[in-house]
Amino acid sequence: MxxxxxxxxxxxxxxxxxxxxxxxxxxxxxxxxxxxxxxxxxxxxxxxxxxxxxxxxxxxxxxxxxxxxxxxxxxxxxxxxxxxxxxxxxxxxxxxxxxxxxxxxxxxxxxxxxxxxxxxxxxxxxxxxxxxxxPSPVMDIDQGYETYLRKLRERSPKFTRTTLAKERRLGRDAGEVRYVHDECDPAALRTLMGWKSAQYRRTGRSDRFAHPWITRLVQQLFHTRSAPFAGILSVLYAGGSPVAAHFGLRSERVLACWFPAYDPAFAKYSPGLALHLHMAEAAAADGIAYLDLGRGQKEYKDSLKTRELLxxxxxxxxxxxxxxxxxxxxxxxxxxxxxxxxxxxxxxxxxxxxxxxxxxxxxx
CATH class of the missing domain: 3.40.630 (Aminopeptidase)
Incomplete structure (x- = not known):
């Protein structure tokens, strides 16, 4: 060679x-x-x-x-x-x-x-x-979001019904729910990293954002744009305040899920699940084939996935x-x-x- x-x-x-x-x-x-x-x-x-x-x-x-x-x-x-x-x-x-x-x-x-x-x-x-x-679970959306949602309802009717109902209740209790797929405000990224650091500490895990190079990496990728690649910050708002957010990377066909987190004060509404459904809908509209949820056993991944990569x-x-x-x-x-x-x-x-x-x- x-x-x-x-x-x-x-x-x-x-x-x-x-x-x-x-x-x-x-x-x-x-x-x-x-x-x-x-x-x-x-x-x-x-x-x-x-x-x-x-x-x-x-x-x-x-x-x-x-x-x-x-x-x-x-x-x-x-x-x-x-x-x-x-x-x-x-x-x-x-x-x-x-x-x-x-x-x-x-x-x-x-x-x-x-x-x-x-x-x-x-x-x-x-x-x-x-x-x-x-296994690394994925959400297939290459046939469109409505097809994904229909199959999710068929496979997990109670989960789907409950998740959508919780989002409606969030809107009634906290104010209008609004989703931004590609948020450009650096303050929203800082909020996400703060939530994620607190989650790591709360669950006894090592705080990745305590490593300055990881923080720098995420900030750089947040500002990176090319025709096939971008760092994507997605935020779910309720009453004008962020309640859940995710930062990941997008290529031409794949949205790689990376750093999801939510405000624990809104945990009873499962805002992270609602956020992932909004992400799937917006990504499908952008021509993305699937969301890669990443290696690791998590209940929410099992609920949302359509199949698994290895x-x-x-x-x-x-x-x-x-x-x-x-x-x-x-x-x-x-x-x-x-x-x-x-x-x-x-x-x-x-x-x-x-x-x-x-x-x-x-x-x-």
Missing amino acids: DIGVHRPGELSAADRAAWAALQSKAHLGGSPGLANPFLSPEFTLAMGRCRRGVRIGVVHEGGEPVAFFPFQRTATGVGRAVGLGVSDCQGLVHRPGFTWDAHELLRACGLAVWEFDHLAEGQAPFEAEASGTF VSEGWVTRRHPIALGHRARRAPVRALRNAVLSRPEFFEPADRALKRMGRIRSRN
């Missing part, structure tokens, strides 16, 4: 256009997952402005770019998917029919190991070394001491976390303990 490794700022406009074109046509070549906005050049460029070591391996055939491999690299050759821990889709963006040798790719990129936790489906050379595969986690490793050491450190942590998440007898007491810690932390 003819592979060149570049810093994000070194990509030419022609390279970025070729990358975007591969994503735009991915569904026609049988790889619809490659259209995910986390695999867009804009996400990698934003990561490059917020984190060190971001690189892109560009594969050429006949002088033309046929594949793009974004990654983060340490000085010792440890590689990670770009945005590992916050990115919900990872892999190599390529033209239809392109095949590659994973170890040859790593060697060309100067990597001893490459770690991923949301590998897109269909990346066979990487999947061969995956340690686990997990994402993988694991490592691709070369014969190298650095790779062996990295995997030895990381594998037990991942195995323990996945065991807890997949077993109710482990997850439920752990979740209760985290929430108790969150309540204590919130009071201090």
Whole structure:
């Protein structure tokens, strides 16, 4: 393979256009997952402005770019998917029919190991070394919102009826309900991040927005616009005040759900569910094929989903001491976390303990 490794700022406009074109046509070549906005050049460029070591391996055939491999690299050759821990889709963006040798790719990129936790489906050379595969629920809206809503009523009539009724009651109690699909007010984004930080603390989870680079990343993506890509802030208002909001990323065909949150004072109205239905309606009108709700078991995802994608986690490793050491450190942590998440007898007491810690932390 003819592979060149570049810093994000070194990509030419022609390279970025070729990358975007591969994503735009991915569904026609049988790889619809490659259209995910986390695999867009804009996400990698934003990561490059917020984190060190971001690189892109560009594969050429006949002088033309046929594949793009974004990654983060340490000085010792440890590689990670770009945005590992916050990115919900990872892999190599390529033209239809392109095949590659994973170890040859790593060697060309100067990597001893490459770690991923949301590998897109269909990346066979990487999947061969995956340690686990997990569902990522989606809401299909390619046939229009009314079709989605009709099927939701057929599958979950009580859930649909209750969610819509709660939104009507919200309007009666709090004032006119108004939805803005693409809110441009930075104050609304700050409100969302404040809600989300409080939610993380309340539930005993690590507050992502306590990491300045994640805050910078979200703010940059909020201001990022191109023909196929945008950061989208969606807000549900009641009586002129925000009650629920979501920030995610949009490509030509996919709206990737990322940071949803709501004002706990309005929890009894389930404003987050109403927000997702409004998002689906507006996204369908924009020509989006589906909303990717992201890996992770949540009751609201099970209620809203129409099907599931599969994402993988694991490592691709070369014969190298650095790779062996990295995997030895990381594998037990991942195995323990996945065991807890997949077993109710482990997850439920752990979740209760985290929430108790969150309540204590919130009071201090």
